Structures are given as structure tokens and as C-alpha cells.
Amino acid sequence: MSKTPKHWFISDTHFCASRPEHIDAFAKLCQLPEAGDSVLLLGDIFEIWVSDDLAEACDLQIEAELKQLTGRGVQVYFMHGNRDFMVGKDFCARTACKSLRDPSPWTLPDGRRCMLTHGDWFCTDEKSYRRYRLIVRNPLFQFIFRRLPKAKRLDIANNIRKNSIKAHRENGQRSYDANAELIQHYFDKYTEASCIIMGHTHLPMLHQNQAKARMVLGDWRDTLWYACADQQRGLCLFEADLKLEQNHCRYRLQA
Template structure:
């Protein structure tokens, strides 16, 4: 059995989400052969050298699950694209490229965070290309910590403001891009997060039935996709009291 989650946006200001995630790790995740976290795991990440006690607590909880036998995989999101190898070593996670093609319970699946599919948001796509450029990442990682923190706050505020102003279709996945990307990777199942619009979308890829599964964000409730011998099961669950 495989579990996939995304968009927890963990931060100290939301202890309810942290409690829900730690409860998930303790009671549900141990039954899984693998847990995939598809981006925006943390609300912000300015570098592995700036890990806080709160973030180290999360790493310790993940390491405990990994040591117990559940394989852990982590993918960058648009909020935490500076997560690095140091955190993954502490947490017992394998860092996945975005996109990645994997086999899950006999199904060939394309995994993505999802932001690269929002091609109508021209301004964001331009910023994303700049931020993910290896040279830009090198420069960012070598900025003083205080500068990185100020830049992260500024980017976060701009993102929230611009998202409120943009039309719904612009900040969602571009439908015409999906079958093209799936055909390029030779898959009939795509799983991603980012949009906070959990759903299972049916489509065709090269005249074959296909599906795009969108993971939900953790805000008022949690979301998880379970893959087992019976198929794909996307469902919400209530936060523990």
C-alpha cells in the first residue's frame, strides 16, 4: 500500500496541521510501504542551514517512520524548493525530481508538484524559471540568512496578493497541457498537488482512458491518496482533536 500527500504548508503558526500530520505518521503511515510528499510540505524553507527546532521535530518524526521500514520520498514545491540533501538525510527521505515517473502497486505513474502545469500564469512561470535556475539557486543559498528570510516573506506576500487578483483559470492547471505532458512521459496516470483543488479528472491520452488525480491541501482537513491492489482512493479525513 502506498500513500501520497501534498500541500501541508507546515509552520509553527498552524499547530493544528502539525498535530494532524504527526498523528498521521503515528497511526496511518506505518501501514504503508512508502509515503510520497509532493511539495509544499513546509510553508517556507530558506535553506537547510536555517532549520528551526520546529522543523527538526518534523525531521525527527519522519526519520522514526523511515527507520521503522516505510520508504519516504519528498518533492519540492513552490514554497519549499530550497529543501536540500541535509534535511533529507536527517528525515530519512529520498528527494525526488519534479517530474518523476515511478511504479506504484503495478501502475506507471507521473508525479509532479503541479505548479509547472499552470502555464497560463505567465508571470509566475517566468519567476519559477528564474528561481529554479541552478545559478539562481546557488546565489540564493549563499545569501545571508536574514536576506533570505526577508526575500521569502516578500515572495510569499506577493504570491498571496497576486493569487487573489488573478482569475481562477489562470492559477489552475492548463487542461490542454496535461495530455501532452502525460504522453511525453508515457503514462496514463498523473498525480499532483499545488492547486488545492482535490479531484479525479478523466481524460484521454493517445486515445486511451487516463486520469489526473489532484491531491488536496491540509487546512481544515487532511487529504491522502491511497494506492493498493483495489486501485486509487482519494479521500479527506478529519484532524485529530
């Protein structure tokens, strides 16, 4: 009897050299998926990604873990976030990850249809970020950026990081949730989708409204968040300690 596949969902890990404990935790988490499973990385996996030819040592560690996953027969999908929008074809070639458009339809192991997104395009109340997104997601900007000297690209990336930290402090660490009207508009337009799985907001939660649901993945700080779906239990959102010794299902969307 063949094994029922599991689908694993992760976002907003913000991997960087200053948080090596998160990279170690990811290495442990990567031991859980088995051949035939799918791992879906829904954006902001890296704190900042300048370009495929400027990966730092910590980035290469993550690449190595992803390459081991795909080498074991695990399907790995990568979706761009607002921090790693410059991840390109070379990264996917090195890791054997498949690029995933935002948004993308997805079918869970229990047959339920859902939509996967990083989620930032739902956060219309975050006005300063909306202006930033219009610039950095513009194909012309990305075309020009990739052709700048390495030193200039690093300088721009560092300024983006500094401005993000400044804005975060000025907002008093306030998080913006998705716009409820926009979420409802999506469900009204795409009636086949009964669930949205997203990240970006750093507000882990399961929102349910009758037959529709929205699961928000959490970011990685003192604890780490990930979701797992299988045919038996449905879709579960887990919170775990950094050593993955304590895993708690905080929210569950039953099959």
C-alpha cells in the same frame, strides 16, 4: 504471507508555526504507514523553506516525524514544490528521505504506471507564477542564494511570502488548474503512464478520460487531503478532519 505495501501521497500541507493543528494532524497521519510502505511528499510541504541551516521549530517537528517514519522501515520520498524548493541534502540526511525529481515515473502497488509531479509546470495560465518559477528554480539563483548571509536569506523569504499573500488576495483566491492541452501532450508523449498524481492547484479531483486519469491532491486547511494506493482498492483520495477521526474516500481510481 508478506504484507502488500501501500503508497501514501501528500502535498500542499504548507506547514508553519501559525497552524500547529496541521503539524499535530501530520503526526497522527504518520502512524498509519507500516514498514514496507512508501510515503511520497509531492511539494509545498513547508510554507517556506529558506535553507537547511535555517529550519524553524515547526520544521524540526516535521523532520522528527519523518525520521521516525524512515526509522520504522517506511520509504519516504521528497519532491520540491514552489514553496520548499530550497530543501537540500542536509534535510534528506537528517530525515533519511530520498529526493525525488519532478516529474518522476512511479509504479503503484497494482502495477499501474503513473507520473508524479508537484504540478506547477502544468499551470501555464498562471503567468506571474511562471516568471517566479523561472527565477527560483534556476540553479544559478539557488547557488547564489545559499551563499547569502542568513539575515538576507530570511529577508528574501519573507518578501516572497508577503508577495504570495498579496497575489492571492488580488486574484480573489482564484486557483489555476493544469492546462488541458499540456496534460494531453504529456500522455501522448509518455504512453506508458496511465495516471498523473499531482498537487499545487489546491483543487482536489479525479479527472478521467478513457484509459487516462489525473488525480489532484488537495491542500490542508480546515480539512486535510491525502491519497493512498494498494493492490486491492486501487488509488483513493481521502478527505479527513484534523483529528483523523473522519476519513472519507472522495475519489477512487480502481485497480
